[in-house]
Amino acid sequence: MKRKICFVITSKIHYSRSKLILEELKKNKNIELQIVVGGSAILEHYGDVLSLMEGDGFKCDAKIAMTLEGGDSLAMAKTAGIGLSEFSTVFDNLKPDVVVVRADRYEVLSAATAAAYLNIPVAHIEGGDITGTIDESVRHAVTKLAHIHFTTNDISRNRVIKMGENSDYVFNFGAAELEMVALNDFEATNEYINYIGVGSEVDIDKSYLMVSQHPVTTEIGQNRRNIEETLEAIHELKIPTVWFWPNIDAGTSEVAKGIRAFRENRNLDHVRFIKYIPPEEYIGLLKKASVLVGNSSSGIKESSYTGTPVVNIGTRQDGRMRAENIVDVGYNKKEIKEAIEKQIAKGKNEASNLYYQPGTAKNIADTLANIKLYTQKSFKE
């Protein structure tokens, strides 16, 4: 009988980064792939992942509506609760042999907790990293609920083992999203970029910036002020810019309000705003960008391989290993502006192998197909 592997997708970026793994799982003869889509991934105004998946030949086995309006900490906490209750029902009906979750968003803790309580082994991708925000706590809590660990680098692998996990079940196969970058020759076009999104046209055959700055959940109340520093810097630089809308998280409403108010009252006519872009186009854009600005993890991971210069703002990526392409700055217009100028002057970097390994997706799929499963965890001294 085929092993039933249930893959959980809870955001657009999560889908993008997992596509190679999904493909390997789908073509593995010993695996029956189940896909559960929940959280912001089913909300159309955050990018329609369901149609995207369908276009890519994947079937959604269950859809979970769980995201409470509010964009604050309370909404996030209650959403996680609703999600835990809903994932339980779904897993109880699908009866998977393994549930696979990825990274550290709050929906991920819901899914991992549901599976663990139902005695279904949990596989966790990207554990052991260190960052800021509530993600830092969630990621390690998921590690302690999970049975199989796919870290993206050796330092993280060692951390997971140090936390008491069985080293036979902790793997470092590299980061699947970097394999996607390495295997493909993604390109973004002016035509496409200026078809999606709103705001000014941007010519990406010339020099341009990308901005992707998400709220920091442990800095509630300050996210609007923080985004305004970036807005001011971009406003003053007048360099053509592609700006990505923030993820849903506690604090999203603060960031969104900051951007909306600035857009209404100030001139940002060199900026194009985009809510969702397929991963192929995002990588294409990243490869040609003069600088990526903000606090996206793509600045740490994907950019280490594409060599894109990054200005990383604030605390969200604190603790993650960095390649040579990154300059860290605080929430400060002047610092941000100067760092962008410095990065433009310095130019593109060499590809780093900090997070990249060939064969990531296949190694993960093969392991999921063949590893001996267990339910009762026990701390390894």
Added chain:
Amino acid sequence: MKRKICFVITSKIHYSRSKLILEELKKNKNIELQIVVGGSAILEHYGDVLSLMEGDGFKCDAKIAMTLEGGDSLAMAKTAGIGLSEFSTVFDNLKPDVVVVRADRYEVLSAATAAAYLNIPVAHIEGGDITGTIDESVRHAVTKLAHIHFTTNDISRNRVIKMGENSDYVFNFGAAELEMVALNDFEATNEYINYIGVGSEVDIDKSYLMVSQHPVTTEIGQNRRNIEETLEAIHELKIPTVWFWPNIDAGTSEVAKGIRAFRENRNLDHVRFIKYIPPEEYIGLLKKASVLVGNSSSGIKESSYTGTPVVNIGTRQDGRMRAENIVDVGYNKKEIKEAIEKQIAKGKNEASNLYYQPGTAKNIADTLANIKLYTQKSFKE
């Protein structure tokens, strides 16, 4: 302004074991004590904790109904989800400075997760222990969400630090429930024991057994068969016995069904069944018992200090430090019976200080009142 400390109670035994700490928190001048009662603690047929608390002079600031019927894994998982959503609402209204949770039941993960998402520091009592069942995963996941740790022994303290917690925030003040035993001269009387509960009268001035065997959540489907081995052993021994009803957990319905069916169809007229007993009477009973049989943590912790001989059955307490008073056996009538006979022959043990320290409750309360609080966690290498 006083620091608002919110103490979460989710089961009868949890209340019993926390009473000294609650008293210290209540009399500390720098603390405003909030108490939230949820889970099985508000269900009358599991022991009426609300009236008990009131009798002891404590006020319930919020009551949370969250326990789904079913007694299986699905009910447990969904209950945790409902709880996460409800605790979020309650904490958002009470706005505590610290939320205090204890041990490793599933409701505890709900409360800790809610507080962490709301950026409220979490204090966790009894982290770092090792046991079986899903409690093992939940306990360590709570550790990774918590900011202040009160372990009950040094081995557990070291484990918590090894998991990446800041050693300045990890304390070993001993186990509060043992301090309660040490400070009081609890006594159980025939009159009281035969007033509560159902079944036969038991004379506790003569030799008697206690049985307390809870379901093992990772052994769903086998809990009925496992309890039947114990029932058979007790049935054959014919020694007067006080039997405690199991906690609500996945698998409770299996255990309950096993006991009910045995009681209807076989003769257990030397056994008295009790659903809830106040902690004072429980300890009084434990001190005089010939043997405690089952898998209760009171066999590991309280009994180490009272010196009560224990026959510990199965995997639920795997990994916990043991004093000299314990004999471990499998789910097997013969093994159980022989171990009980052996323990009766051997008799009472010396008090061990494995889990006991003087001043536990006061040290915890003082620390909660004075320690510098923080929100953003970061893994200590």
Added chain:
Amino acid sequence: MKRKICFVITSKIHYSRSKLILEELKKNKNIELQIVVGGSAILEHYGDVLSLMEGDGFKCDAKIAMTLEGGDSLAMAKTAGIGLSEFSTVFDNLKPDVVVVRADRYEVLSAATAAAYLNIPVAHIEGGDITGTIDESVRHAVTKLAHIHFTTNDISRNRVIKMGENSDYVFNFGAAELEMVALNDFEATNEYINYIGVGSEVDIDKSYLMVSQHPVTTEIGQNRRNIEETLEAIHELKIPTVWFWPNIDAGTSEVAKGIRAFRENRNLDHVRFIKYIPPEEYIGLLKKASVLVGNSSSGIKESSYTGTPVVNIGTRQDGRMRAENIVDVGYNKKEIKEAIEKQIAKGKNEASNLYYQPGTAKNIADTLANIKLYTQKSFKE
């Protein structure tokens, strides 16, 4: 394309009473039958409806765990909320053309509300009756959310039309549970009755009573005292009795506590207690019983056709049409005792056609298959 008819089952008795309809829906060539089972129907200790259904050749398309522990009004209200949220998810996935609900339990309002919000037409069986408890409000609220009405008698049909429903969509085909009684020659045997349940053996070849008394949700706080009057009456009469355990509802814990305490402290050794009995055996038992005592609707409906003498206690069935077989009494030991004695003296009644019509189930199924569906309701003056 076949019309997808989704039938909702939320209690054991609901399943029993709907079996003929389910069979007609299943064999209708224009219908694809979907069955959703939720509420107490999935709780094993209230009777295992899922296995029963499977044995009868029906498939459960979705299972909904929604029942909160507590047995009080709060648990009932929150259960309805959880149910509304869960039914929504299930209907959104199953995409039925019509949702069929029956009667007036709180889970029924959840299912009808979910369907109505999702723009799925709702068919309601047994609307327009008048009774006591919260059921009275729930039944009429469901009528105002429903699009197709299958009442069981003409008085109820007229009431539904008076409430503003379109008379073309309000039918009286009689009560399906009476058709089941009419079509079958059900028999209960001593062997079976004394195999299930607990307590004393009862010889049903001689004279015996049946008791079925549920809590009244609008009399919270008085249900224990009320059941005690019945217990006292049965205790004094000493006639062999088969006693059915109450449904889950607000107040169930009061009734259950009353029965349990009486059983522990007083002598009821002429009584057998049964939690669940298949409908066939129940009807078999009802046909031979000397008197049915309590407040079950089977005393009003089924007994009108079987002619069984009934002592109906209290307010729960207030307002329902009665045949000649019923004597109404208050919550009073003396009244109950005397009425039972009087009914035994009077003996069996003629079958009444008050609620019975031939062809009920087939008429309902045919209507569901062929009627023109609509979504937007509008009050008919």
Added chain:
Amino acid sequence: MKRKICFVITSKIHYSRSKLILEELKKNKNIELQIVVGGSAILEHYGDVLSLMEGDGFKCDAKIAMTLEGGDSLAMAKTAGIGLSEFSTVFDNLKPDVVVVRADRYEVLSAATAAAYLNIPVAHIEGGDITGTIDESVRHAVTKLAHIHFTTNDISRNRVIKMGENSDYVFNFGAAELEMVALNDFEATNEYINYIGVGSEVDIDKSYLMVSQHPVTTEIGQNRRNIEETLEAIHELKIPTVWFWPNIDAGTSEVAKGIRAFRENRNLDHVRFIKYIPPEEYIGLLKKASVLVGNSSSGIKESSYTGTPVVNIGTRQDGRMRAENIVDVGYNKKEIKEAIEKQIAKGKNEASNLYYQPGTAKNIADTLANIKLYTQKSFKE
């Protein structure tokens, strides 16, 4: 002891329309006023009702986060379920003697159901009206759960009685929102209108239109196309316009998307968009408007008294009594445009007393303070 009256507010417009009643309840000496705020009323981007209330001297006793993201039928249905569960907890803690709900939004059914299950009498304002959308079903279902009815006109009063309600508990004191209009001399200023909202400046000292068009929940999938007809008409007319953002409801995302896309791609530089406006300014604006366009109930009720010409589009207000000020049209650019031109030509109407009575708010408050309360409903033939 004072009677505890708990008033439920679930949207900005609901607050606005209830202010006079809240004031009367607050100053009544026999009443202790409790206010519960939930649903979209606590979402800042739909207008910050909490600060507004505070500014008006009211205290929020409990805040309920319940609104699921999605803007579709599923989100609405699940939101109602979450709300039912949350209102139950809140009412169980506040223990009101009466819960007051108003109108027909989905959150209102949640609150009424929660109260009814908890045996708390429900008072319902604005029952018995007839309209389109799911509101039609919800309004009448709430009537069947409610114990006291405050209708706004005699036709509605008769309908409520016809549905089986006790006429001693069904009152027509007129519409409180019209009393507010009658008692005050509200004025809107250019300064204020052009301070709030986004888009072009509008000079309200000259002729202007107002647009307020909400989604129709039973026309899911067509709401975007429908709003586009209105957008085209307004676009062609080029008359200065104040456009109000739609309420949260199933279909809101369709309407919002239609407006956003039109705004990005077409020229609407004679239009100002407003998300929330206090009731005083709204009425001020309504009194001076040349025409109110859309499907807001303020076109039916408030405008009957202010005499504002109204072009009512589509089915949402079907069945409501109309004064002379209304022209009804379909979802059709041409019809809408011609009707607007016709209404401008005809000009302002006389005040109608169709929905207005003096003393509405005081009569409601006095009745709530003094009426004999009851719990068990029973259908009046």
